Amino acid sequence: MQGLARWFMAATAALVAATGSAAAQVKELRIGYQPSPIQDASIAMFEAWGARNGVKIVKVPNSYGVYVEKMTASLTSNADQYDVIWHNDDWGQTWAHLLEPMDDVEANKFADKWSMAPVVFANAQGQNTVVPMGQTFSVFFYRSDLVKPEEVPKTLAELVTASKKLQADGKVKFGYVAGMAMNHTWFSWLWSMWGNNCDVLLPAYERDNKKLAEAGWKSGLTEPCMQQTVEYWWDAINTHKIAPRGMPAYDRNEANAIFMSGDAAFTVADTLWWGTFNDPAKSKIAGKIAAARFPLGPNRTRPFAWDDIWGWAIPKSIAPERKKLAKQMLEAMMLDEEGQMKLWKATGAPPPNTSFWPKIAEQDQFMKLLKESVLDSPDKVRGAYYFPQWPAVHKAFNDAVTRAVTGRREDIARALAEGAPLVSKAAQ
């Protein structure tokens, strides 16, 4: 019996020693991400760093459809599953208290200040919780072989006129196509709403939660500008027929498929699709695309830009030595000029280090356009709200506008009025 006990103690000691030494010398970092061109390009930088430093980068892909819920469950259960995770402005405040502060990542000084604002990514103590992966925002794409730069629609009304002309000339089947269903709201509803001085909650463009609370989390659905926006899309689909009738149910993949097949002249999509749109293996319109500012509605005259980032974060619950190593990797990624140039070329998403932007803009017309019209724009809009109930608000908003646009035109005001209290309630 004593022999057995001695054997057990020796085995335990060996196990503890082995664990301790493994902890002291971390040789592996696990990345929780969603496969997409920008994340793949960013992880390629991690892998290059890992190869140089003898650290194995373990990629753990997650489906976009379940990413937030799965990662939230992982973060709140303190599971030791990931060392670095994909982070997004939409979840900035939902996860802020569960993430490691990143104020000591020195290379963050090169990140874009607007996108890294405390309202988006700071925790309750005011500490930043993200390292940027790249700028992710949408622009108005058009077919450069069909539309000259001076002919690009500057207003929503001009978008109808230009589309109808191209359709009448037999150049395209549709003028405009983009995602419209839940979680693809940005590509039709949100940009056209912002371009008409409208927003999901009031006051428009406000993202300070205190001010939104003071306003009673009032929904913008009953504003005249919102009714105009919904009526615009109803007419675009049913009266002018410049957009497909199926568009209210489209996700971004279905809409992009129509644009890439050459059936539509205009779309709104994230800039990181630039690479895919221009890939001859995937797109019939490769090399025939340009981008411009968003067309504006009747209530707005000043152009606006929407600018956000995707980023990387570190779960608070992982061991200190893993955090340290993960930060070293992120620091190196932020300074990796060659890797960021590759990220730009592969995706069309401006890389996370702003000091590389002027150099890219000198060599690349598309970056020059993004820099002028979005990155350096004084009139920026944030693409989400920054409180934990935002997903519920987003869904309530999309439910209401979808119901309005798929019903009868004369019922639009009623559908929006019925949806407004649900949006306000979801926010509280």
Next chain:
Amino acid sequence: MFGEQQRFVLLLIAPAALLLLLFQVVPIVIGANASFRDWALYNPRKTWIGFDHYVAVISDPAFLYVVLPNTFLFMVLSVAGALVVGLALALLLNRPFRGQKLVQTILLVPLMVAPVIAAIMIRWIFNDQFGIVNVVLEAIGLDGQPWLVQRWSAFGIILLTDIWLWTPWFTLLLLAGLQSLPKEPFEAAAIDGTTTWRVFRFLTLPMLRPVIVVCVVIRAIDAFRTFDIVWTLTGGGPGRSTELFSLYAYVHAFLNLDLGRGSAAAIIGGLIILVIGVVLYRLVDRIAKA
């Protein structure tokens, strides 16, 4: 305390009981606990709030007037549809013909397709721009339709997908039932010169009734909790017009990250299906005794 035989029996059922306890009972208990608490997935404060979540769910007009009617309608129509088509196919396959085994194998294919894959496939089949359905309609001079934009066409596609997926299951079980029926009554009916319809109506159907009822009970309970095909095909849309009970619970728990409210919705759904299950089992019992 236990005899040798009893201990042996307990030993045999222990692994299954343990798995059931860990992966069924414990999660239900945790879910039930969450349903009485302020339990956001991103910040589980877990403070006791009593029946607040239950009151919120059963007083939610969307739950009462959209979700529950959709769920019951889906349950009735999908089970009835798959039963009718499955029975028809089983009757056809019950007669010997050349290539019968091949046809039988082909008919079973939908059973082997993961529901999510099937739903993605159907979504593209009914895509208004690239889908084969609209291509065919336009080829014969009809207008293509935006199938997933209107409530009832979207609901119809969900039903069609579910019926397509589950018909082989009905076919398989009903065919087994048909092949186990005694031959004598059918031979007697043939000697009397009874019509095919009367044979089906007064012999096949009554004798097959216990099998049909068991199939319907199992499938009805399963249909009540359908999630994957609806989530993939419509996400409950357009708006919330095709939302079923399981999506309602999922959206609250995992999209809005409110595990407490989602769990309360799931428990309410569980209670509803429990009542339906008891009623259906009593029906089975009555039919079996008859």
